[in-house]
Amino acid sequence: MKKAGILGGGQLGRMLLQEAANYPVETWVMENDPDCPAAHLCHHFIKGDIRNFDDVYNFGKLVDVLTIEIESVNVEALEKLESEGISIFPRPAALRIIKNKIRQKEFYQANEIPTSAFVTVQNKLELENHLSFLPAVQKLGEGGYDGKGVQLLHKPDELSMGFDSPSVLEKKVDIAKEIAIIIAISNKGDIALYPPVEMVFDPYLNLLDFQISPADIPEKLTWRIEAIALKLAKALNSPGLFAVELFIDQSGEVLVNETAPRVHNSGHHTIEAHFSSQYDMLWRILLNYPLGSTAAILPSSLVNLIGEKENAGEAVYEGIEEVLAMDEVYVHLYGKNQTKPGRKMGHITILGSDRHDLVRKAHQVKRMLKVISN
Amino acid sequence: MKKAGILGGGQLGRMLLQEAANYPVETWVMENDPDCPAAHLCHHFIKGDIRNFDDVYNFGKLVDVLTIEIESVNVEALEKLESEGISIFPRPAALRIIKNKIRQKEFYQANEIPTSAFVTVQNKLELENHLSFLPAVQKLGEGGYDGKGVQLLHKPDELSMGFDSPSVLEKKVDIAKEIAIIIAISNKGDIALYPPVEMVFDPYLNLLDFQISPADIPEKLTWRIEAIALKLAKALNSPGLFAVELFIDQSGEVLVNETAPRVHNSGHHTIEAHFSSQYDMLWRILLNYPLGSTAAILPSSLVNLIGEKENAGEAVYEGIEEVLAMDEVYVHLYGKNQTKPGRKMGHITILGSDRHDLVRKAHQVKRMLKVISN
Numbered sequence: 001m002k003k004a005g006i007l008g009g010g011q012l013g014r015m016l017l018q019e020a021a022n023y024p025v026e027t028w029v030m031e032n033d034p035d036c037p038a039a040h041l042c043h044h045f046i047k048g049d050i051r052n053f054d055d056v057y058n059f060g061k062l063v064d065v066l067t068i069e070i071e072s073v074n075v076e077a078l079e080k081l082e083s084e085g086i087s088i089f090p091r092p093a094a095l096r097i098i099k100n101k102i103r104q105k106e107f108y109q110a111n112e113i114p115t116s117a118f119v120t121v122q123n124k125l126e127l128e129n130h131l132s133f134l135p136a137v138q139k140l141g142e143g144g145y146d147g148k149g150v151q152l153l154h155k156p157d158e159l160s161m162g163f164d165s166p167s168v169l170e171k172k173v174d175i176a177k178e179i180a181i182i183i184a185i186s187n188k189g190d191i192a193l194y195p196p197v198e199m200v201f202d203p204y205l206n207l208l209d210f211q212i213s214p215a216d217i218p219e220k221l222t223w224r225i226e227a228i229a230l231k232l233a234k235a236l237n238s239p240g241l242f243a244v245e246l247f248i249d250q251s252g253e254v255l256v257n258e259t260a261p262r263v264h265n266s267g268h269h270t271i272e273a274h275f276s277s278q279y280d281m282l283w284r285i286l287l288n289y290p291l292g293s294t295a296a297i298l299p300s301s302l303v304n305l306i307g308e309k310e311n312a313g314e315a316v317y318e319g320i321e322e323v324l325a326m327d328e329v330y331v332h333l334y335g336k337n338q339t340k341p342g343r344k345m346g347h348i349t350i351l352g353s354d355r356h357d358l359v360r361k362a363h364q365v366k367r368m369l370k371v372i373s374n
Numbered sequence: 375m376k377k378a379g380i381l382g383g384g385q386l387g388r389m390l391l392q393e394a395a396n397y398p399v400e401t402w403v404m405e406n407d408p409d410c411p412a413a414h415l416c417h418h419f420i421k422g423d424i425r426n427f428d429d430v431y432n433f434g435k436l437v438d439v440l441t442i443e444i445e446s447v448n449v450e451a452l453e454k455l456e457s458e459g460i461s462i463f464p465r466p467a468a469l470r471i472i473k474n475k476i477r478q479k480e481f482y483q484a485n486e487i488p489t490s491a492f493v494t495v496q497n498k499l500e501l502e503n504h505l506s507f508l509p510a511v512q513k514l515g516e517g518g519y520d521g522k523g524v525q526l527l528h529k530p531d532e533l534s535m536g537f538d539s540p541s542v543l544e545k546k547v548d549i550a551k552e553i554a555i556i557i558a559i560s561n562k563g564d565i566a567l568y569p570p571v572e573m574v575f576d577p578y579l580n581l582l583d584f585q586i587s588p589a590d591i592p593e594k595l596t597w598r599i600e601a602i603a604l605k606l607a608k609a610l611n612s613p614g615l616f617a618v619e620l621f622i623d624q625s626g627e628v629l630v631n632e633t634a635p636r637v638h639n640s641g642h643h644t645i646e647a648h649f650s651s652q653y654d655m656l657w658r659i660l661l662n663y664p665l666g667s668t669a670a671i672l673p674s675s676l677v678n679l680i681g682e683k684e685n686a687g688e689a690v691y692e693g694i695e696e697v698l699a700m701d702e703v704y705v706h707l708y709g710k711n712q713t714k715p716g717r718k719m720g721h722i723t724i725l726g727s728d729r730h731d732l733v734r735k736a737h738q739v740k741r742m743l744k745v746i747s748n
Contacts, residue, residue: 001709001711014395015395017395017415018392018395019392021388021389021391021392021415021709022704022705022706022707023705023707024689024691024707024709027414040401040415040416040417041391041395041414041415042414043414275701275702275704275725284698289694289695289698290695290698290699292698293701293702295701297671297672297725298671315398317398320663321663321664324658324663324664324666325664327649327667327669328649328667330396330649331396331397332396333396333397333398335375335395335398337375351649351671
């Protein structure tokens, strides 16, 4: 059996491992927290720091093939492992580009991939040179995650709140729709695209509010989005699974926001709604199998279950019974003992052929189900 | 988090644990083989003999709720655990009836559940008293599994091959169709029935050849099957998940063949083909959640992947790439390192709305995919 390693042990790793059990593969996970969501679902759990060179290198030497479930891993170690013959998806060179949001933006620019205008700054002081660029979104080059390290700066008097680290300042886009598309590329160069999905965000936490699949956009825009994802993936020059987040602005222009070189929150619905889920697809890539079918079985909506404000402590899923009593609704809880405000605790997928029904049920689930502390 | 224990660590346990990761539950597995298919997917693996009183009792004391994935467990230990407040699905009293095939037949008779005529024998010698009963199927009271402990005796001169242990001799049914139905009963008494499925068996190995869902039978027969399953489950007087295997004979009569008080091979297709799979459903029962929806998303066929004759050793999945390249086809391999003739190594589920297509693809998969030894 092939030995496969996953760097990171969060919910994405958890769902990868649920799927791994369909294939002949021996699984390894490295993560600092031995109680993380993925720890008990692998053959071998290794406690270690994914940002530490030695930890990542030593872990990588245990396996045949390596993947990530979070970007903040030690890329230098991956590069050394790759040079020593370990298969790594995504390739470390692609991860290096994506991991740093400054480098990511420069990559889009260099490859003529449409994205919002931007400038880079090294510290808070340099923000002053770009007053005319506001309103803009400031993103930390490294270390941001789940809405942290990203903030909107409207006016000059907000610059004092700016991050004081190397970051990118992106011209605020007048967003009409937020879209995500997942693209899979096998080692042989075969490509599969999932249908684009549409997302609604919570403006306060910058976390996904709910998602609907497929996106309600004209066919021409779908083609445009697919073409951009293909161009982007080709330029990254790496097999693997990539989630591309895009904006459609008020004038109908499509702009890439960010890319993740891994399974992604925007693909959770594929577990039930598509013939091959993003998790299944990544295993096919890792194990050198043919790509799966990205076709939808049914349209779907998806609600992220995040920790309620002002609640921190042992997690309680208020309303879980009511949601489980709903038809065509799938509950995924990530097994995190502790909740805190904004923490991703689970997700709910709703299947159905009627779009209004999908939206109605998503709202219903959001109203019913709360993660509070004990 | 509730602590749930599973007795047995085969593929049924494996698939239960894949599903468990959607719920807030701490999982425990007991099994003698630390490399069994379920061992690495639980929070706590305990090496132990499921037939041993002390092992089962001590294991049960570690958890809040207990279930089985195979019948051959120590029922006395379960009875003691139940008397001490551990929740057990199925109830030990129901398991005691089902576990012994003589007692199971007597139970059907006592409860007026239609089943084939039978006599019981204590040893081979007693078979001679029932010459006029042939052709008949002899089943060992205890210890049979996967086609072992079951044999057809056609003529008096075959009696010398008979089992020399307490067993049941069942009048051979002139089978028109083989059907299975899964019924779920919650602790509160709520009931859910999956649509009946239709099965084709390999006459040599007595293992499922392929299965199609839903069964192609008149509505009236479906009602009859549902009524029998309900009556049977009610008589067993136990919450849990039960798979009832039935024959429809040439005259259209429905006869119960056997019942399994657990997730079952005939329910594998529910993972992808139904909104709530049998595995999801059992977790709902174990965790005291509402029952799920048994409705089909799409019709399905299912092929069991069994070890080829004359092949024993490290498993190789010949043709796996070709099958993975087929659309609407799901591959489940059970992670067993060693294959042997007739061993259940995996299954393939095919979804589709066209019945001919489901049959055609099932045959195609059977031709393509072989488990051989290295």
